[in-house]
Amino acid sequence: MAVLWLSGCSLLAPAPPDDQTDLCEIFAEQPDWYDYARSSQKKWGTPIATQMAFIQKESSFRSHIRPDREWLLGIIPWMRPSSAYGYAQAQDPVWGEYLAETGTVFSRRTHMKHATDFIGWYNKRSQKMLNIPLTNAGQLYLAYHEGQGGYARGSYKAKPQVRRSAAQVAAMAKRYSAQLQRCEAQLRCDKFYQVWPFCR
Template sequence: MKRLLALGLLVAVTISGCLSTPAREVTNVCNLLDEKVSWYRAAKLSEEKWKVPMHLQLAIIHQESRFASRAKPPRNKIFGFIPGARPTDSYGYTQAKKATWEWYQLKTGKKDARRDNFSDAIDFVGWYANQSNLRSKISKTDAYRQYLAYHEGHGGYNKKSYEKKDWLISIAKKVENKSNTYKSQLSQCREQLDSNRIWTLF
């Protein structure tokens, strides 16, 4: 009995170690950005820098991590219930893999950029969407195709690797819908958010 209790405790501790900062199911992005003024400032800077709509960038982050800074992929299960290794080294707001993040650091010169820093993360999403425009000719306003390229990589997207992945196409449509929702919401609150941004400068 003691051994079973100890095993149960070990599994519980292991699972709790997988948890990251609390995820956010954001139904109204205006409320989130009103609370996180620095996030709005970072999102606007990325939008201006990469010419990628803020609502598209935020929709991708929502899909990847639900705005949790230390999000990681769920562990594979051993015997169906014991947590094992993670399938990839994806991490942070963007769920970017280490190699992809290092590519971003190299190309942008942002050697200190971190995957669990929101400002760096949203700049990464804007940069990646810009790369998708250059490498795969995807419009910077096309959330559906931008997400497919984000998930599959530019090589995979160009080879249309997503065509045999109905589950991925379904997710990309959800990202598109979320992007449209955020766009509509932001149209109602950006003036107020800009006002908040100005006041934080003083």
Template sequence: MSVSRIVSSSSLASLLLCACTPAPPAHPDDICSVFHEKRGWYHAALRQEKKWNVPFSVPMAIMYQESGFHSNLHTKRTYLLWFIPWGYVTTAYGYPQAKTDIWQDYQKATDTSASRENFSDSLDFINWYVTNTKKQARVPVTDGMRQYLAYHEGWGGYRKRSYASKGWLMTAARKVGARANVYAAQYSSCESDLKDKGFWSWLF
């Protein structure tokens, strides 16, 4: 096989891989823009808000903080002998940056084969986690800041206040709380505009 043929095949494979990986929303700080761009996300968020009785602004803010809405995000790589790629620092992956063990707990609890690369599955996971945080740590589902601390540190870590000595984490948690409030306010201004108004709204 010629070198040019190999290069062309490699380029094609890269293009196909990129095409299969959904791009994050263009304006993630604006929930109205996010939902206008990604109508499937809008419908998933409303369905799950009704299912879990959790305002979508909180899990969406958590997801934004964790992955920036990137579907296939890994944590930092580790290396063998300083240059050979050798896995990742943790097993956190995908939209929710959920570690493999807690993701498997979620799959077992909900009897699902959900994927961390699927937006709806990932949002459902975060809603499941938020709901359990309310049950286990009595954190209101509307409290984005404290919910994020429990999400990041785990339920045991949250009860032990492991976050108290982590200034960077407290800063991130405050950002999540503020963003959840901003998302809620933004949505109130575009809620009626986002509502489906007939068959053609699915096409445009």
């Protein structure tokens, strides 16, 4: 029964977007995602495009993804390398800090609303602790991947793959931002009671 319940949860989650390189297409498929990311931007300050670039890199928009298990002796499924889970690949300890600090006890890492809010919260903390501008997607991602302590120690400097990932996130955020400029007005007017140009 537990297996069926977990499978059902995964099946109920939205499928990953067909084209993950076009933010307008992503939001056309999942308009609620725009609302969630915009709400997080208003609350914490991280641009919508940066939030979505983080999620694309971390999970490719797969809601229930976890790191692959390691194999003992090459044949026995063993532990996972980390507790990362969900759209934002938030790990258990920092997710617990997020829940405690924001008071959102029932938030789920498998829901886009909570994933975007978590990313906004985390990046705001990076801004305060490390003085990283919220417009600098690459440096924010380094702090996100390495943790604020790791970033402060410069742990990423010895990790070329992490630096490459940060550069990819920065490039995707820039691309998403340019794309959003052409479709955001329409996204803000997606409710039946809203009339352009009075959408907010």
